[in-house]
Amino acid sequence: MQDCDFLIIGAGIAGASAGYFLSRHGSVALLERESAPGYHTTGRSAAFYAPSYGGPNIRPLTIASGPFLRQPPDGFSDSPLMHERGALYIARQDQLATLDAFAAALQVLEPDVSRMDGPAARALCPVLREDYVAGGLFEPECSDLDVNAVHQGFLRGLKQHGGRVVTDAAASSITRIDGLWTVETPSGTWRAPVLLNAAGAWADDVARLAGLAPVGMQPLRRTIVILPPPPGFAPTWPVVLDIDDHFYFKPESGRILASPADETPSDPVDAQPEELDIAIAIDRIQQAADIPVRHVENKWAGLRTFSPDRTPVVGFEPDAPGFFWFVGQGGYGIQTAPMMGRLAESLIVAGRMPEELDGFDVAAASYAPDRFR
Ligand SMILES: Cc1cc2nc3c(=O)[nH]c(=O)nc-3n(C[C@H](O)[C@H](O)[C@H](O)COP(=O)(O)OP(=O)(O)OC[C@H]3O[C@@H](n4cnc5c(N)ncnc54)[C@H](O)[C@@H]3O)c2cc1C
Structure with missing residues (x-):
């Protein structure tokens, strides 16, 4: 039996970020079912x-995470976490009204975004088809993230504060005994007064294990394909997104990373890509851009x-003292x-929203599980 102050189930980016910030206040154990986090x-x-x-x-969580990602604390990472790229939302003639409405809403938050016509959009990504793109919206602040560096930075920081990352530790039983959450795993039994559910797609399963009602989390499968670079390829192209969220593509290590932006309901599983979704990705991207596809170089799927x-x-x-939900990061986790981790820290340790979110129109109630009870 091992005791700590904060017990976290799930060592993806969610569990790692919460553990990083909570390890400043007490002992943390991060339990992960797989043999490697992530x-x-x-x-x-x-x-x-x-x-x-x-x-x-x-959006407030993303914007307030920007300063950390742009300039992480000393020792967090040896390399930059963000690399400028820019995002180009594109619209056909029949989608221009949607593009204009999106531009108007966005300009309030990000004054730097610029609405442009078809030729200007094509100048940013010349493989876009002249007969497809009628308008664009450029968001300069969009950047690539080094996900591994962010994730490892949180895990390393947690360990530097004395926290433990325990792999091959699937929570198989969760009970509350004498005010302590007691979690049995193949790697030992752990106890803490505060238990965080950061189990991603398995969040409702973890709640059920603890004898609690699920909140109705829905994993949605999304597919990614890696395609060979088309003629004229430039690694500096922006990420190009359909304004109705039916596809996106961007340069990635000298190739094209593309997605049909699929959202297929799934059980919590080790998600695999389906041939149909790969075909849809290629079809949608080829309608918008001259990207010949002789073969698919790589493919994967994940659950949002x-x-x-x-x-x-x-x-x-x-009604379950100490059981903290930290789930539903969707496509933005x-x-x-950084700000999600701060939110968990602040709610658990201080019982209030973090000051970084003071200027935004969000409240603890926006995120609280109470809204489903
Ligand atoms: C194709 C795709 C593209 C995306 N693109 C972006 C993007 O560009 N930008 C962005 O910000 N986000 C993006 N996302 C979303 C982002 O990846 C997620 O929001 C984030 O990774 C979720 O992290 P998590 O820690 O909640 O989940 P996970 O990484 O799934 O971690 C949960 C962990 O809990 C563990 N676990 C579950 N049950 C148990 C148990 N009983 N005991 C112990 N451990 C358990 C699991 O093994 C798992 O490792 C994308 C997602 C997908 C699939």
């Missing part, structure tokens, strides 16, 4: 940071897990990780 969703992302991405409860209102669930379960 095997599931965290290791399968498209790795970009876009303040425009996500709804009104996501959402709550019923697509806002993360962060907070204590109302990397770009929001």
Whole structure:
């Protein structure tokens, strides 16, 4: 039996970021079922940071994460976490009204975004088809993220503060005995007064194990393909996103990374790409751009897990003292990780929102599990 102050189930970016910040206040044990942290969703992302991405409860978390990602604390990482790229949202003639509405909403948050016509959009990414792209919106702040560096930085920091990362440690039983959450795993039994559920796609399973009602988390599968570079390829192209979120593509290590932006409901599993989704990705991208595809160089799929209102669930379960939900990061868990970690720290240790979010129109209630109870 091993005791600590904070016990966290799941060592993806969520568990790692919460553990990093909580390890400043007490002992932390991070329990991970797999033999290496990051095997599931965290290791399968498209790795970009876009303040425009996500709804009104996501954007503040992303924007407030920017300073940490741009200038992490000393010793966090040997290399930069972010690399400038820019995002280009594109629209066909029939999508221009959607593009204009998005531009108007975004300009309030990001004055630097610029609305442009078709030729200007094509100048930023010349493989875009003249007969397809009628307009664009450029978001300069969008960047590539070094996901591994962010994840490892959190894990390293946690260990430097005396925290432990325990792999091959699937939580198989969770009970609350004498005020302590007691978690049995193949790597030992752990106890703590505070238990964080950071189990990603398995969040509801972990709640059930603890005898609690699920909140209705839904994992949605998303597919990525890596394609050979087309003629005229430049590594400096922006990430190009369909304004209706039906596809995106971007340069990645000299290749094209592309997705059909699929959201297929799935059980919590080790997600694998389906041939149909790969074909849809290629078809949609070829309608918009001259990217010949002779073969697919690599492919994978991952689960983006959402709550019923697509806002993360962060907070204590109302009738289970010490059980803290930290799930539902959806498609934004990397770009929001620093502020999500701070949010968990601040709610658990101080019972309030972190000051970095003071200027934003968000409250603890926006994220609390109470909204599903
Ligand atoms: C294709 C794709 C593209 C994406 N692109 C982006 C992007 O560009 N930018 C961005 O910010 N986000 C992106 N995301 C989303 C981002 O990857 C996720 O929001 C984030 O990784 C979720 O992290 P997590 O820690 O909650 O989940 P996970 O990384 O899945 O971690 C959960 C962990 O919990 C463990 N676990 C579960 N049950 C148990 C148990 N009983 N005991 C012990 N351990 C357990 C699992 O093994 C797993 O390792 C993308 C996701 C996908 C799939």
